[in-house]
Amino acid sequence: MSRGFNRLLEAVVRIDVSEIEFEAGSKRFTGGIGSGVIISADGLILTNAHVASPQAVTISVTLANLERVSAKLVGWDHWTDLAVLRLDLEEMQRRKIKFIAAEFGDSSELYAGQTVYAVGTPYGLERTLTRGIISNTNRPFSDTHGVRGYETGLFNNWLQTDAAINPGNSGGPLVTENGKLVGINSRAYIGAENLGFAIPANVARRVAATLAREGGIVRSYLGLVPGVLQDLENFYALAANNGLLINGVDPGSPAARAGVRAGDVVLALNGQKLDGRFPEQLPPIQQMIANFPVGTAVGLTVKRGAQSLALTMVTEKLESRVGEEWAFEKWGLSVRKVTRAFARENQLTDASGVVVLGVQPGYPAAEAGLARGDLITKIGSAPVAELGQLKSIYARYEKKPEPQLVEAQRNRHISLYVIKP
Amino acid sequence: MRLIGYLFWLSGVIGLTLSGAGLPDLFNERIKSVVAVEFFVQSEIERQPVTVLGTVIDQQGTIIVPAAAILPTVAPDQLKDFKIYRPGSTEAARAEYLGQDAFTGWHYLRVEAKLRPALVPITHFPAVAADPALSDELWGIGLRNKDEDFLPYFLSARVATVMKLPQKTAILGTEVAGPGLPVFDQAGRFAGLAQTSFGQNYLLFSRNQHGNPILLINVEESSVVLLADEVLPYLGRVPRSITGRPIAWLGAYGLQPMDPEVAKLLHLENKSGVVVSDILADSPAGQAGLQERDIVLAIDGQPLPRLKPDRVVVGYFSQAMLQRNPGDPVTLTVLRGTDHQEIKVRLGEEPKLSREADRHYFDRLGFTIREFLNADSIMQRTKPSEALGVVVHFVKPGSQLATVGLRPDDWIREIDGDEIKSYAQAVAKLKGIEAEKNRAEFILLVSRAGETSVLRVKLN
Numbered sequence: 025m026s027r028g029f030n031r032l033l034e035a036v037v038r039i040d041v042s043e044i045e046f047e048a049g050s051k052r053f054t055g056g057i058g059s060g061v062i063i064s065a066d067g068l069i070l071t072n073a074h075v076a077s078p079q080a081v082t083i084s085v086t087l088a089n090l091e092r093v094s095a096k097l098v099g100w101d102h103w104t105d106l107a108v109l110r111l112d113l114e115e116m117q118r119r120k121i122k123f124i125a126a127e128f129g130d131s132s133e134l135y136a137g138q139t140v141y142a143v144g145t146p147y148g149l150e151r152t153l154t155r156g157i158i159s160n161t162n163r164p165f166s167d168t169h170g171v172r173g174y175e176t177g178l179f180n181n182w183l184q185t186d187a188a189i190n191p192g193n194s195g196g197p198l199v200t201e202n203g204k205l206v207g208i209n210s211r212a213y214i215g216a217e218n219l220g221f222a223i224p225a226n227v228a229r230r231v232a233a234t235l236a237r238e239g240g241i242v243r244s245y246l247g248l249v250p251g252v253l254q255d256l257e258n259f260y261a262l263a264a265n266n267g268l269l270i271n272g273v274d275p276g277s278p279a280a281r282a283g284v285r286a287g288d289v290v291l292a293l294n295g296q297k298l299d300g301r302f303p304e305q306l307p308p309i310q311q312m313i314a315n316f317p318v319g320t321a322v323g324l325t326v327k328r329g330a331q332s333l334a335l336t337m338v339t340e341k342l343e344s345r346v347g348e349e350w351a352f353e354k355w356g357l358s359v360r361k362v363t364r365a366f367a368r369e370n371q372l373t374d375a376s377g378v379v380v381l382g383v384q385p386g387y388p389a390a391e392a393g394l395a396r397g398d399l400i401t402k403i404g405s406a407p408v409a410e411l412g413q414l415k416s417i418y419a420r421y422e423k424k425p426e427p428q429l430v431e432a433q434r435n436r437h438i439s440l441y442v443i444k445p
Numbered sequence: 446m447r448l449i450g451y452l453f454w455l456s457g458v459i460g461l462t463l464s465g466a467g468l469p470d471l472f473n474e475r476i477k478s479v480v481a482v483e484f485f486v487q488s489e490i491e492r493q494p495v496t497v498l499g500t501v502i503d504q505q506g507t508i509i510v511p512a513a514a515i516l517p518t519v520a521p522d523q524l525k526d527f528k529i530y531r532p533g534s535t536e537a538a539r540a541e542y543l544g545q546d547a548f549t550g551w552h553y554l555r556v557e558a559k560l561r562p563a564l565v566p567i568t569h570f571p572a573v574a575a576d577p578a579l580s581d582e583l584w585g586i587g588l589r590n591k592d593e594d595f596l597p598y599f600l601s602a603r604v605a606t607v608m609k610l611p612q613k614t615a616i617l618g619t620e621v622a623g624p625g626l627p628v629f630d631q632a633g634r635f636a637g638l639a640q641t642s643f644g645q646n647y648l649l650f651s652r653n654q655h656g657n658p659i660l661l662i663n664v665e666e667s668s669v670v671l672l673a674d675e676v677l678p679y680l681g682r683v684p685r686s687i688t689g690r691p692i693a694w695l696g697a698y699g700l701q702p703m704d705p706e707v708a709k710l711l712h713l714e715n716k717s718g719v720v721v722s723d724i725l726a727d728s729p730a731g732q733a734g735l736q737e738r739d740i741v742l743a744i745d746g747q748p749l750p751r752l753k754p755d756r757v758v759v760g761y762f763s764q765a766m767l768q769r770n771p772g773d774p775v776t777l778t779v780l781r782g783t784d785h786q787e788i789k790v791r792l793g794e795e796p797k798l799s800r801e802a803d804r805h806y807f808d809r810l811g812f813t814i815r816e817f818l819n820a821d822s823i824m825q826r827t828k829p830s831e832a833l834g835v836v837v838h839f840v841k842p843g844s845q846l847a848t849v850g851l852r853p854d855d856w857i858r859e860i861d862g863d864e865i866k867s868y869a870q871a872v873a874k875l876k877g878i879e880a881e882k883n884r885a886e887f888i889l890l891v892s893r894a895g896e897t898s899v900l901r902v903k904l905n
Contacts, residue, residue, distance in 0.1 A: 251899055259888055259901070272897040286897035287859055287890045329862050371826050371895040393704065405782070429710050431738070437699035438722040438738055442706035 028127070028203030029141075033153075035062045035126035036196060038086040038145040039071055039095075039109070043079045046349040046358035049384030053081065059144030059196030060085065060109065061205060062125045063232060067111035069095060070232050071195030072210055073102045074171045076109055079349075083109060088151065091121045099235025102174035102344065103243070104223055105210050107195075108235040126197060129204025131224035134158050134183065142187040142209050142220070144196025156187030156218065164303040165221055170211070174346050179243070179311040181304050182221040183207045189220030198222040243314035244339035246322065247277020248284065250309065253301045260289050260327065267291055267327070268300035268309060274368050282337035284326065291332075292325040314342065345369055348411055349381060352418045354425075355443055356387020357394065361411045376409035377401045380432070392441040394432060402431035421445075468584065471633035472599055477501075477565035479586050479626050481530040481595040482510055482540070482554065487523045489806045489813055489839050498588055498625040499529075499554065500638065502568065502680045506561040508540065509680070511625040512550030513641045518799045521687045529556045531563060532588055532597035544684030547692040547795075548767045553683050567627050568680065572635040572673045577604045577615055583636050584629055585622025587666050602668060609752050611761035612675040614640070620666035628670045638676045642667035692795035693769045696728020697721045698823055700762060702755040703740055711740075711780065717749040717758050718742045718780070725819060726828055733790040736781065743778035766792065796820075796829075804838050805872050809879045810902075811844030812837060812851065816868035825856055825892065834858045834892075835871040849900045851891065858897065859890035878904075 039058045044051050058075030062068070069085065076083055076097055083095045093116055095109040111123070134140075138158045146152050163184040166177035185198060189212040198207035207222030234241050251271030253260075260267065268290040273280045284290075290298055293312070300306055316322065318341045326333040347361030359378040367375040380398040383390040394400075400408055403417050421428065425445035432439060466474075478501045486493040497514040501507070508529065515524065527540040538560035543553035556564070577583060584601035602617035615637060622628050622639035630636050642663045648656035685691075699722025708716050718740045724731045742748060744765050752758050769775060771794040779786050796819040804815035815838040822829045837855040840847045857865060861878070865871045878887050889900045 249896070256888070256899075256901055259886070269899060271899050275895065287862060287888075287899055369895070392706070427706075427710055429707065433722070436722060437701050438720050439701040440704060440707040440720060440740075442704065442710050444706065 026202050029199070029201065030203070031124060032126050032197065032199050032203035032205065033143060033151065034088045034124040036060070036088060036143045036151065037062060037069060038148075038150050039069075039075055039195065040084045040086070041076050041080045042082045043077065044081055045079070046351045046360070046381050048382040049351065049356040049358050049387060049389060050353055050382075051351045051358075057145055057148050057192050058194045059192065059209070061143075061195075061197040061208070062111070062123055063128070063205070064125050064236075067095075067113050067116070067123070068098065068232070068236055069109040069111065070208060070228060071107050071109060072171075072208065073100055073105045073107045073174075073176075074210075075195040076100075076107045077172060085109070085111060086150065087121070087123055089121070089123075091119070093119075093121060099232075099239045101231055101235060101241045102171040102176055103179055103241070104227055104231050105171050105176050106208065106223060106228055106231050106235065108232050126199075126205045127203070128225050128229050129200055129206040131161075131183065131206045131226045134161050134200075134206055134224075136160060139201055140185055140187055140206065141199050141201075142185065142189055142193055142196060142222075143199060144189075144193035144209060146188075146190035146192040148192055152193075154188040154193075156185050156220075158183060159186050159219075160184040161224075162304045163221065164307055165211075166307075168345070172346075174344050177307075179307055179314050180223065180227045181307050182210070183224050185209075185220045185222060186218035187220060188218060189222075193220075242318060243342040244316040244318050244320060245277070245342035246313055246337060246339055247274035247279040248290070248313070249273065250300055250306050252303050252306070253289070257301070262289065262291075262327070265299050265301065266297050268298040268306075274365075275371075276364075276368060278337040278340055279324075282324075282335045283333075284324065284335055284337075285328070287328070288333075289327045290324050291327055294323055295325075313339070347378075350411055350415065352389075352414070354387075354422065355389045355418070356384030357389035357443075358382050359400065359411070359414070362399070372399070376407065378408060378411055378414060388443045388445065392430065392443050393439075394430065394441055394443075395434070398432040398434050400430060400432045402429075404429050466633070468599070468631075471629065472584075472586070472597075474565070475570065475627070475629060475633065476532045476586055476597045477563065478567045478570070479532060479588065479597070479623075480508060480556075480564070481532070481588050481591070482508065482514075483526075483528040483530065483537070483591070484542075485525040486515075486519055487525045490841055492525070496591060498623040500625060500627055501564045501566050503566045504561070506540075506556040506558070506564060507543075507683060508554040508556060509551040509625070510554065511641050512545070512552070514625070515545070515552055520800045520802075520804070527554055529554070529560060530591075530595050531560070532586070532595050535594050542687065544687040544689045546679075546682040546684055547689050548764060549679050549682060551682075567635055568677070570629075570633060570635050572677060573630055574634075576607060576613060576672055576674070577630065577636055579604055579606065582631060583615070583617065583621055583670065584631075585639060585670075586626050587620075587623045588626070600666060607672070609750070609757065611750070611752055611757050611764065613672040614675075615670045615672055616643075617668040617670065620663060620668045621670060622667060623665060624667040635673050635677075637670040637672040639667040640669040640671050643669055688798075688801055690794070691771045692798075693766055693771050693773065693792040694729060694795040695766050695775075695790065695792060696725045696730040697735055698723040698725065700759045702758050704755060705751075713742070713780070715751065716742060717751040719749065719759055719762050721779075723823060725823065727830065729790050729793040730788075733788050735777065735779065735788050735790065739779040739781050739786075739788075741777050741779050742785075745776050746778070771795075802838075803868055805875075806839070807875050807879055809904075810846060810875065811841030812846045813839035814857065814868075814871055814875070817856070821856070824854075826895070833867075834865045835868055837891075845902050845904065846900075849902055851889070851900060851902075852893070854893075856892040857889055858892055859888075861887050862890075 060069040060071035098108045162181045170176035197205045206225045212220040249272035251269045253269040270288045345365040347363040351358040358381040364375045428443040430441040499508040499510040528537040540554045540556040589596040602619040602621040644660040644662045649659045701720045703718035777788045802815040806813040814835040
């Protein structure tokens with residue numbers, strides 16, 4: 025192996041995370057193992073968003089030299105499944121621990137058939153090296169619940185490899201023979217033979233820089249749901265290699281308000297021609313929209329039947345379907361805030377209320393009859409629009425426990441419940 | 446107490462007189478009131494044979510079968526070849542389907558004249574004077590399957606409890622009759638009609654797994670009996686039309702029972718109520734000003750009864766509406782926030798039901814569409830006035846449409862880029878597509894749970 029490769033191996037770490045889960049009506053600590061790679065001299069580690077999340081309580085990093093150091097979450101982006109951690113440098117200085125950072129390669133230069141290695145901690149087996157080739161350099165792969173229930177993969181394509189990737193490999197690097205980091209191993213088809221996916225280094229590098237600086241990534245949102253145009257060009261009477269088919273428009277979104285409809289074909293965005301014939305062409309278009317600063321006016325040239333329309337809309341901030349989570353332990357009730365995206369997906373009139381994540385059997389919420397999936401809209405006579413309102417009601421309850429009248433919807437049917445001390 | 450004792454003694458005497466015949470004789474007389482009913486449900490690509498049990502209710506050869514015998518989405522014209530068999534007989538008589546009564550749920554049939562003399566209506570036999578009491582022994586008739594000539598057999602069981610669900614219903618210790626067949630007391634008096642049986646919880650043990658809970662439903666015999674005075678007054682509700690209309694309509698949906706704890710907190714101790722989840726805007730309820738979240742406490746001044754389980758009150762409320770006629774006024778007392786209000790509603794006529802919807806099967810395309818109904822606007826969360834398009838009723842397995850992912854209940858908004866504004870337009874458009882022999886493909890714009898997608902369908 026090359027010197028570069030050996031150096032890269034020194035930069036790969038094992039990550040042990042202990043985190044809070046708000047699943048069954050309580051706060052619970054769970055643990056997980058993943059991989060990561062040190063990418064800077066000041067101790068930044070790149071890993072997957074599904075390895076270390078904002079719910080992490082302690083993150084412990086095992087370096088290649090078998091030293092164990094604590095780290096903190098610096099930034100998190102479920103869309104690209106990336107998270108950035110920072111090693112506790114003070115502790116490392118005190119303990120005189122040294123480390124090495126990996127070097128990035130240019131993922132755009134990869135070619136199908138090129139030999140690559142995956143390094144990580146599959147099933148807890150530290151510093152496992154597996155070898156394979158790049159199977160595809162441009163694989164679209166999006167999933168609405170892929171990263172701990174969060175959306176992922178809409179804005180980038182992935183590297184596909186047949187290097188064995190198993191649970192625990194997540195967050196580890198995909199590297200070339202000369203030890204350059206070209207991807208972050210992220211997921212694999214369970215039960216399939218060697219269909220693994222990695223975030224290209226060029227995406228990871230850009231995202232990591234923003235995460236290190238700002239902790240998160242702000243994206244613009246229009247509410248367009250594109251579909252592949254593949255072979256529909258004749259039906260829509262389109263010129264060759266032009267057009268983005270709109271499969272759906274999120275209700276209430278900027279695009280919906282501007283009058284974009286499902287079945288429209290967007291020919292150009294701000295005058296720039298779009299080509300969305302094939303699935304792998306969609307993430308770059310989504311990324312182009314996401315890159316606009318929030319509040320940017322965007323002009324679409326739309327073809328609807330024989331009509332040609334010019335529609336203008338202003339981008340909003342992209343939101344996840346997953347809202348803030350919390351547990352009200354004396355009630356045995358854990359909840360998640362409804363977001364605009366969740367409300368749209370579930371055809372709710374607005375984003376007020378919280379959704380029950382779980383109830384603990386035998387506790388007041390479960391005894392009252394509340395169940396996972398219920399949408400809590402009111403306590404007593406006060407509407408619950410924000411999680412904060414529920415928290416303050418709960419704080420009053422903790423001081424002076426009294427029966428609480430709860431209004432909740434299940435499959436849109438309204439029921440009343442009483443949470444009793 | 447003496448008086449009651451005397452009455453019991455008296456009824457005992459009557460009982461003895463009647464039962465002088467002995468159970469086997471009573472049984473042989475009463476099997477003339479029961480029949481097996483065979484028919485087919487014709488769907489787009491197959492015929493589903495169905496066998497159910499029925500009870501003869503009059504001299505004209507009218508027969509009732511339980512609600513569950515026919516699914517609510519099945520249109521009357523899909524019901525084919527009704528045949529009636531007497532117990533132990535292989536000879537079939539034809540019958541006509543008369544429709545379903547909305548209140549009782551019973552389906553009515555009329556058998557052809559040749560069989561009528563051999564049948565005895567259940568009303569021919571005396572009925573019990575009082576509801577069966579706890580531990581009373583009742584008996585009924587079961588019928589074997591067709592391969593055993595629907596041979597009748599005797600069942601008996603004791604009353605375990607009597608509940609209001611919301612009708613008075615006896616639950617017996619074990620199965621007492623085939624669902625849809627009459628049940629009698631020891632003296633042969635009509636005591637009630639066996640219902641579709643309830644599910645029973647069991648644990649299923651296997652070699653590898655310990656005790657998985659499962660629910661078992663006995664489809665051949667039932668231990669649930671609707672008592673005689675909940676049956677006899679309603680036998681005459683023979684549908685005036687095959688659609689079962691007129692059917693009264695309120696237009697309030699998603700009714701939920703008010704929990705007793707909630708009632709207590711709202712200072713409604715010992716009261717019962719139903720919470721209204723959804724009001725259709727143009728419905729009688731909507732026009733009268735009934736609102737979402739209103740808690741209905743009384744109908745025409747009569748408080749809703751407290752029934753167990755809690756959800757039974759919803760059935761009580763719905764039946765109270767269905768017992769009325771379109772055009773009838775009804776006053777609902779509701780709790781809105783902290784105010785009590787009287788809402789005066791004039792009931793309307795139930796909008797088209799799924800089984801009445803116009804539908805068309807496109808043989809070459811392999812799917813059925815039906816018109817958009819009021820029920821669809823509730824499901825799709827739109828106002829009925831904004832409801833355009835048609836709904837997919839059936840997709841032939843393996844067809845092109847199935848391959849591209851079209852599913853029943855999908856809402857078709859556009860065909861080949863044209864917005865669908867009526868059912869007739871959609872049918873004409875699809876017929877046109879079917880007729881074009883050289884057509885290679887067509888495009889549908891389809892909504893499912895608020896999400897739309899463009900489906901491209903290849904032909905040939």
